[in-house]
Amino acid sequence: MSIEEAKKEILAVFPDAQPARLFLTKQNLELEESHGFTPENTRFAEGGCSDEINEPEYQLMERYWGERFKFGGLAGYCHGGKSSLAAVSHHIPEGEGRKNLLLLAGPHIGYHRGQWGRVIRPGQQSLSDSCGSLAAALRTGRDGIRNKTMDPLDRQQQTVEQMVLPYLDGLSDTVGPDILDATRFLMERIDADLMAIVVDLQRGFDGRTAVITGISVNTAYGNFFSPHRVQVLSETS
Numbered sequence: 001m002s003i004e005e006a007k008k009e010i011l012a013v014f015p016d017a018q019p020a021r022l023f024l025t026k027q028n029l030e031l032e033e034s035h036g037f038t039p040e041n042t043r044f045a046e047g048g049c050s051d052e053i054n055e056p057e058y059q060l061m062e063r064y065w066g067e068r069f070k071f072g073g074l075a076g077y078c079h080g081g082k083s084s085l086a087a088v089s090h091h092i093p094e095g096e097g098r099k100n101l102l103l104l105a106g107p108h109i110g111y112h113r114g115q116w117g118r119v120i121r122p123g124q125q126s127l128s129d130s131c132g133s134l135a136a137a138l139r140t141g142r143d144g145i146r147n148k149t150m151d152p153l154d155r156q157q158q159t160v161e162q163m164v165l166p167y168l169d170g171l172s173d174t175v176g177p178d179i180l181d182a183t184r185f186l187m188e189r190i191d192a193d194l195m196a197i198v199v200d201l202q203r204g205f206d207g208r209t210a211v212i213t214g215i216s217v218n219t220a221y222g223n224f225f226s227p228h229r230v231q232v233l234s235e236t237s
């Protein structure tokens with residue numbers, strides 16, 4: 001599989017997908033040129049999965065904006081919740097009397113030779129799950145999730161399981177879970193929960209918040225990004 005073949009196959013499923021590095025670089029320039037976000041007045045925060053596979057883009061963003069705040073965790077859900085976003089809203093440098101928050105969030109999924117949810121990682125020969133947390137939740141299944149008792153040592157995974165439960169409940173008994181559908185389901189939920197927190201936070205925050213959400217597609221040729229939301233909320237919105 002060449003990079004061009006992989007790109008074609010990814011675009012057939014995610015028509016808006018671009019190389020993640022390219023997409024995010026364009027967003028950074030747009031935020032700076034059209035909205036006045038600069039490294040001197042902006043704090044970048046990300047809510048990605050713990051998986052190191054998405055790290056190149058977070059490091060790219062960090063190099064542009066400065067050290068990042070993390071509010072995510074397994075499966076790219078905003079596990080840090082209201083407390084984490086309230087905290088980062090107090091960590092913004094105030095250059096030129098303005099302050100801005102830049103949030104990047106969303107789930108991720110591997111793609112390799114027609115197979116969704118799997119990827120070859122650097123230095124490895126065989127495929128592994130991506131997103132491993134989401135794949136594990138789907139394997140646990142609805143009965144497995146319902147019959148679990150609360151485990152304080154596995155809180156994030158249990159949160160992910162509870163989130164995918166409505167997706168699993170929606171499947172008929174003859175159809176198994178599909179990681180692509182589950183990732184899209186998760187995208188909606190992550191975006192909705194993040195926006196509920198952000199809109200609430202914005203009321204007491206005298207700056208602007210840019211929100212970028214989308215699905216990261218991990219391949220042996222690097223990551224692609226399919227945007228779900230690109231929005232700048234102002235003090236008055």
Ligand SMILES: [Zn+2]
Pocket residue numbers: 049050051074075076108130131132133134
């Ligand atoms: Zn993951």
